[in-house]
Amino acid sequence: MTQLPGLLDTEAIRKDFPLLDRVVHDGKKIVYLDNAATSQKPRQVLDALNAYYERHNANVHRGVHVLAEEATALYEGARDKIATFINAPSRDEVIFTKNASESLNLVANMLGWADEPYRVDRETEIVITEMEHHSNIVPWQLLAQRTGAKLKWFGLTDDGRLDLSNIEEVITEKTKIVSFVLVSNILGTLNPVEAIVRRAQEVGALVLIDASQAVPHMPIDVQELGADFVAFTGHKMCGPTGIGVLWGRQELLEDLPPFLGGGEMIETVSMHSSTYAPAPHKFEAGTPPIAQAVGLGAAVDYLTSIGMDKIAAHEHAITEYAVQRLQEVPDLRIIGPTTAEDRGAAISFVLGDIHPHDVGQVLDEQGIAVRVGHHCARPVCLRYGIPATTRASFYLYSSPADVDALVAGLEHVRNFFG
Template sequence: MTQLPGLLDTEAIRKDFPLLDRQVHDGKKVVYLDNAATSQKPRQVLDALNAYYERHNANVHRGVHVLAEEATALYEGARDKVAAFINAPSRDEVIFTKNASESLNLVANMLGWAEEPYRVDRETEIVITEMEHHSNIVPWQLLSQRTGAKLKWFGITDDGRLDLSNIEEIITEQTKIVSFTLVSNIMGTINPVETIIRRAQEVGALVCIDASQAAPHMVLDVQALQADFVAFTGHKMCGPTGIGVLWGRQELLEDLPPFLGGGEMIETVSMHSSTYAPAPHKFEAGTPPIAQAVGLGAAVDYLSSIGMDHIAAHEHAITEYAVKRLLEVPDLRIIGPSTAEDRGATLSFTLGDIHPHDVGQVLDEQGIAVRVGHHCARPVCLRFGIPATTRASFYLYSTPAEVDALVEGLEHVRNFFG
């Protein structure tokens, strides 16, 4: 068995994840390497979801009976946990959404409807990057189309890093918002946050960070980041689907208009006009994802009990080992950084002229679950002149033996396609 420095006790951790014992295709044990798409869920999260529905299920904020009060306490307690997890200055800066996509769309629409000094219009610019997930491209394209604002972006270098050589030309005095991913979901690149934010602050632009691939894997401190908005999702960090987070600076949330209207986000309503509740409720119209928030709170508890710094160290060791092993495979090309420096636990690659869908199918027959396609980051594939990639992504329960299984599986793919 391969021993690497910095590894967690994966034997103990994997016992918390029932699905990792699953067998497929005539008794092959699942090798789950699709964590960038969604993570598996520990029993602690599954138990929290079951307990909520079995013991406390009610709507929140509206009832005086005991079940409603319990449900409200659990829901708002999850907000407290998330605020502590990301070191938010105030719990009221944590908005629950259904996923990171909704969080990013919320920011784009708030700015589209805002008054000065935040308003985005035909006199202003929006800046993104070529390595974004579609969820951090399409909302800004839509905003640009509606308002006439100019959409600009940073390109990608040949080794999968952001090309910031023209940063002063991309982020200018006309820039109103800079939105970029902290960690690429397709290449694993960790972006130079400080450099980008420093330039944005020089010109007075707001900064929005997509932390969907960061929050599950490293310490996420919103105060240290110095961004204005941070979005992430629960299902990639051991939580359930249907729950996301938008963190925003309190003064911005107070000044910016709501996007969705309905119950709970109001202060008063008449037939002529309405006034709105303070943040975060101003941005949480209707019945929220209550059980999902409770599950996310349990996931935060679970990750915190292990320690995000320990998880990051484990994943760095696994990624370093995976890069080394994959580069031993003939005809394999890593798309993105070819070292473990400043990269997350996601590796995309091509294998000769074998289509990634064929690679994924043959690996699946061996029980190895990877992702194939453009991973909702098609501009990256266009940049590198490829139709798609195979993506292997790791997490706190990933092991060197699973990396070895992947490499052996790829050798089988090469032999199969001869």
């Protein structure tokens, strides 16, 4: 068995994840390498979800009976856990959404409806990057179409990094918002936050970071990032689907208008007008994802018990090993950084002229689960002149044996297609 420095005890960790014991296709034990799409869930999270539904299920806030009080305590307790996990200055800066996409849309819509100095209009500019997930492209395209604002973006270098050579021309005095991904879901690139935030602050622009591929994998301190907003999702960090998070600076959340209207987000309502509750409730209209928040809180407990610094070290070792091994495969081209420096644990590649969908199908027959397609990042594929990629992505339970299985599987793919 390959030994690498900094590895977690994956054999022990995998015992917490029931799905990883599953066998598929004539008894092959599954090799799960699709973690950038969604992570598997440990028993601790599954147990927390079951316990909530079996013992505490009720709607939150306002209710005075014991179940409502218990459900509220669990729901708000999850907010406390998230705030601590990302080192938010205040728990009231943590907004629950249904996913990172909703978090990003929430900010885009707030800025479209905001008063000065935050309003996006035809005299202003929005800045994103060419490596964004569609969830951080389409909301800004929609906002630009509605307001007349100009949409601008940073391009990519040949090796999968952001091209910041023209940063002063891209981020200007007209820029209202700079929204970019911390770790690319397709390239794996870890972006230079400090340089982008510094330039945005020089011109008075707000900064939104999509940390969906970062928060599950490394320690994140929102105060150190220096951004105004940070978005991420629960299902990629051992939590349930249907729960996301938007962190925002308190003073901004107080000044910006709500995106959705309904129950819970109000202070008073008459037939003529309404006033709004303080943040975070101002941005959480209707019955929230209660059980999902409880599950996410349990996921945070689980990750914290292992240690995010240890998870980051483990993934760096696995990624470094995977990058090296994949480059041993003939005709394989990694799309993105070809070293483990400043990159996350998602590796996209093409294999000769074999279509990625064919690669994925043959790997699946061997029990190896990867992702194929453009990964909701089609502009990246257009930039590098490819229709799609195969993506392998790793997590805290991934092992060198998983990497070896992938490499052996790719040799089988090459032989299959002659």
